[in-house]
């Protein structure tokens with residue numbers, strides 16, 4: 158059990174909890190879309206300090222978790238090639254493919270490197286014309302502008318030895334997919350703050366209207382999340398469904414327009430399979446035709462790939478908010494961060510990893526809540 | 529990965545035609561691409577994600593966030609880790 162005095166500003170936190178308690182009269186299910194928010198919630202025990210009527214459902218906003226298995230397997234095949242220097246964000250190294258991970262490729266002698274920014278991979282390609290430098294370009298709308306700029310820069314520098322394995326995913330189509338699922342229980346969304354820093358809030362108004370669901374753009378710090386929840390509950394209790402921005406210090410309605418312009422220039426919308434969830438129409442970005450020569454999938458023929466998920470892993474249900482991580486029978490037993498069966502146990506934003514890291518071993522229904 | 533860390537721009541330069549800068553995250557200074565914030569100046573605060581400044585932030589809220597991240601060890605986690613692994 159967590160305590161209020163662990164909050165940075167316990168007084169403000171107490172006031173927000175009190176206000177949430179005051180307005181709550183019946184059960185509500187609210188989804189935080191972003192895995193960074195999930196970590197903040199579990200780390201600070203926000204879910205345990207809220208009134209019992211409010212359930213937080215952890216959303217699919219973990220880019221590492223939803224990158225399709227087929228793409229991971231392709232990454233492994235490309236990274237193992239002797240002429241390739243494979244660059245990736247550190248999070249991807251332990252993500253399990255069908256039978257191993259990038260870390261294994263590295264330990265077997267593959268040239269696999271962690272970079273901080275995709276521009277580091279471009280610089281490497283500049284310095285090493287004898288190597289094929291491949292960057293693993295995954296992520297949501299927050300990360301995509303960085304990857305798009307790497308492509309623009311590779312073109313500007315006339316690099317022939319740089320390519321990108323692109324698998325971008327988009328938040329608004331995922332919200333549609335959740336709302337249209339017959340098993341959906343989500344009644345309001347906390348939208349991911351930094352996705353909106355880039356894209357603005359204009360994409361979310363139509364979703365609010367179409368599904369009659371409140372959407373509150375929310376930051377990542379504990380107090381930001383409490384304020385997002387307070388606004389969502391207030392709307393739900395009043396029978397309202399509106400788009401609100403609870404993170405105006407970092408999110409403007411129009412978003413970052415120079416970034417949106419480069420995204421539009423480099424990427425086009427495509428159908429995308431989300432690991433554990435399935436195909437969501439028009440939910441990803443791929444390189445436009447004029448940048449195809451930078452497409453690692455086209456450059457390296459990795460042949461036919463047979464994918465195989467662990468039969469024990471239930472991360473698909475976790476990512477859809479149908480199962481809490483500690484309700485998975487393998488959680489903390491066969492599956493730990495050292496021996497992950499699914500990507501949700503690896504990533505710093507995965508829900509299974511958050512539950513493990515902060516010691517949530519017992520499902521909520523099975524604990525006596527201390528009064 | 530989408531967390532984003534606030535920092536203060538301490539230098540701006542042009543590298544191969546790209547607007548780059550040095551950003552100070554409470555003592556840790558990193559190279560950051562500033563192309564997406566064409567108006568940002570030295571002394572301004574910004575949120576940085578995978579080496580790119582994505583949005584400007586006022587000084588007060590940036591400092592509060594930095595203090596919190598520092599306390600929680602998030603800064604070290606997000607920034608130092610790459611250094612260690614890159615030089616490992």
Ligand code: SF4
Pocket residue numbers: 469470471472473475482485486487488489492493497498499500501502509
């Ligand atoms: S605990 Fe492990 S096996 Fe279970 S859903 Fe999470 S990642 Fe998969």
